[in-house]
Amino acid sequence: MRRKLTERPMRRCIGCRQSLPQDTLMRFTLRDGEIIADRDQRNDGRGFYLCRDRSCLEKAIKGKAFNRILRSAVDTEKIMRVAEEALNSN
Template sequence: MATRKRKIPQRTCIGCGEVRNKRELIRIVRTPEREVLVDFTGKKSGRGCYICPASSCLERALKGNLLANKLEVEISPELKEKLKTELMAGIVHDEAP
């Protein structure tokens, strides 16, 4: 009996556009209550997008309104700072292309 290869989910970073394994990326989600959160578990319900664990990708996503467009929500300056703080706390390395 042949062994089956498991399919590894792939996602695209909204900052750099690189396709990577889902587990290598950090998910940002807009909940049904329209709250924007960093989802390190990847299991919260809502509209989500993915970003590399690199500060440069986050900067690109916030600067060009890519994050707001993907989540279909307005991103205030206070929310941008909150997301930066949460992501920087979760990022252990910076290896953007």
């Protein structure tokens, strides 16, 4: 299936805060209090997007973006680990 560029849904990276095509970003969701990499982008629930870029991950952590978005205190080390894993798998 081919989609026009203009039809690609845009999502905002919580690190650099740029709106980018959803399929260029990594999605993470909170499930049972745990952050998981949502590879198929199908999980319901609270989630966020990040560029496939370590500097965006670092910005998000420094800015405490996760706590704001997920509305709960989160273990940033856990997020780091999950996000790094997702980064490395691409």
